Amino acid sequence: MRVAVAGFVHETNTFSPHPATMDRFAEADGWPPLVTGSELPPALAGSNLPATGFLEAARLDGAEVLPLLWCSAVPSGPVTREAYDAILAWMLERLQAAGPVDAVYLDLHGAMVAEHERDGDGAVLAAVRAEVEASTAVVASLDFHANVSGAMVDASDALVAFRTYPHVDMAATGRRTYAALKAVLPGIRDGRRPARALGRSPFLVPLVCQSTDAEPGRRLYAGLGDREGPSVYATSLAMGFPPADTWETGPSVVSYAETEPAARQAVAAVLAQLEAAEAEFAVPLHAPESAIAEALRIADASGGLVVVADTRDNPGAGGAGDTTGLLTAAVKRDAEGVAIGVLADPDTAARATQAGVGAEITVSVGGRSDGRPYVGPARVTALGDGRFTATGPMFGGSHMDLGPMAALRCGRVAVAVASRRMQAADRSMFRHVGIEPDAQRVVIVKSSVHFRADFAHAKAVVVADAPGLNPVNHDTLDYQHLRSSVRRMPVVHASGAPG
Ligand SMILES: [Zn+2]
Structure with missing residues (x-):
């Protein structure tokens, strides 16, 4: 044949x-x-x-x-x-x-x-x-x-x-x-x-x-x-x-x-x-501050890792991978053991690379897509060239090439930044810049579901409704071509979430 x-x-x-x-x-x-x-x-x-x-x-x-x-x-x-x-x-x-x-x-x-x-x-x-x-x-x-x-x-x-x-x-x-x-x-x-x-x-x-x-x-x-x-x-x-x-x-x-x-x-x-x-097919949704609070509560109660899914900004669904709703909420919460990734921001990755590990810089990270960056002091804790082999059940064996990467510490939050957009569905994306996901209480991932493969050991998943191009509530999308008879799914909102 x-x-x-x-x-x-x-x-x-x-x-x-x-x-x-x-x-x-x-x-x-x-x-x-x-x-x-x-x-x-x-x-x-x-x-x-x-x-x-x-x-x-x-x-x-x-x-x-x-x-x-x-x-x-x-x-x-x-x-x-x-x-x-x-x-x-x-x-x-x-x-x-x-x-x-x-x-x-x-x-x-x-x-x-x-x-x-x-x-x-x-x-x-x-x-x-x-x-x-x-x-x-x-x-x-x-x-x-x-x-x-x-x-x-x-x-x-x-x-x-x-x-x-x-x-x-x-x-x-x-x-x-x-x-x-x-x-x-x-x-x-x-x-x-x-x-x-x-x-x-x-x-x-x-x-x-x-x-x-x-x-x-x-x-x-x-x-x-x-x-x-x-x-x-x-x-x-x-x-x-x-x-x-x-x-x-x-x-x-x-x-x-x-x-x-x-x-x-x-x-x-x-x-x-x-x-x-x-x-x-329904899911409780949390506004950013509520998502962080709920995740920390479960992490403390269970003694294990909790993942917050930043589903709306999932690059795997066409999200920009750079919105900062959850980063801002996490810094404000000021809790130890919180990491977020992967923010797509080539400018900040380049700036951190130039400044070097240990440098204290003022960053305007992410938010290029919606004009809402996170602005504040940050320390560069690690750098990477963005080339590594993924290890999880889905991406395992793939040769990642995410451009220059950096780990920043914004307040007490560890932030993984890459030059290219990529769904945070593999723990190697954090480890490449020295952030150990399993040592955190809460890891916020720009992913909807794929992270579940490599974070199967997490005690719980909290779904956040933060800014991004992939809304859970499809009624917010202005469909012009979709069949008019199609039902858009009901969405369950948790407390503190927008309606
Ligand atoms: Zn798919």
Whole structure:
């Protein structure tokens, strides 16, 4: 079997004013930089990425792999027209040059929006489909947060989404996509593409409520694999990416099967379970000062670490990673054993580097995105070049490249600052600049759920409602394209939180 392999990965928060430019795809961050041709397999080796898992399965199976290109950019506003068109054109040129193939595998997110194309992934899949023979299979792996479109389903012969959040199964999903490809390929060679069905949830689910380490996510995903077999090739439940203004935004179920009734039945069964769980998707939210107070209270009572999730400013959801609502509240609280990270602020990282370890400086840190920096005295306690290997269950093995980093002490709060935006989902991001997360009472992370993988030992998680581009309350987002019938989830507010 000859199989072409490509990746073009972006999760787009259409409410973010910061576009994904070619530079963002070209550079390394938590994942490799843009790679082409034979650079691809070694660059991805050892990572927990879908394409890595797919390549591994293909190699074990003796398939001939034709690597085209792979790139990703940190979640942000829409992909620029320039970047999108160039990357897609390179992918198609290389696909053409590869000659006839039995299959094309794409590593996609599923919630990509370009400046000129609201269904970014659907257009990629359709363009690839148009480029190959009818007897060629087109399959893709998708993120758990894909907003699946009809165009994506029409153009593909299997879409296979992650089943975990934190996404510890990314490479495993690539392997499952390879298995789905093997299942659909014989039919496609005989001129029969698999039957498929797609269904949508009538409500959105906030990112912080989507974890599969807690109910109802745990049980919704536990039985998905059992719905696959000789006649049902792949069934996926994607929880969707809410801060994206598209018609498709929200949870969806997609199934590929031998017959249409089988695909439809699988979709209906999973959707029914999801809809029955609607009331369980709710979370108590705390305003910044209330979040710090509550976290310290639990830390003292339990004698262990408590994590505050700064979910709204999660760079993994397109947040700027630089808002200071929680930093300001933490400094004001003036408690020992509190750390926050990772604030994206290249200017402050450079300034601290210049001043050197031990220097006392006055900083205006973060707040570039909303004009509300934290201003005050700080001591530089450590510096780093931002290059280290992540160690946690999700990012483990990834070569991080976050640009110059610094640890500051603002009041009694330890602050990890990086030059590039990155979700604080791995303890190595703190340790790189000498902040030991496990020695803290409270760690505030710019993350929604992914941190849970590497902070599984935390005694509790407190969800904060601080400034940022990924609100838990979707009613605050000005959707123009979303289906009007979609329910935006009820949100439980704790005391002290804004209404
Ligand atoms: Zn995701």
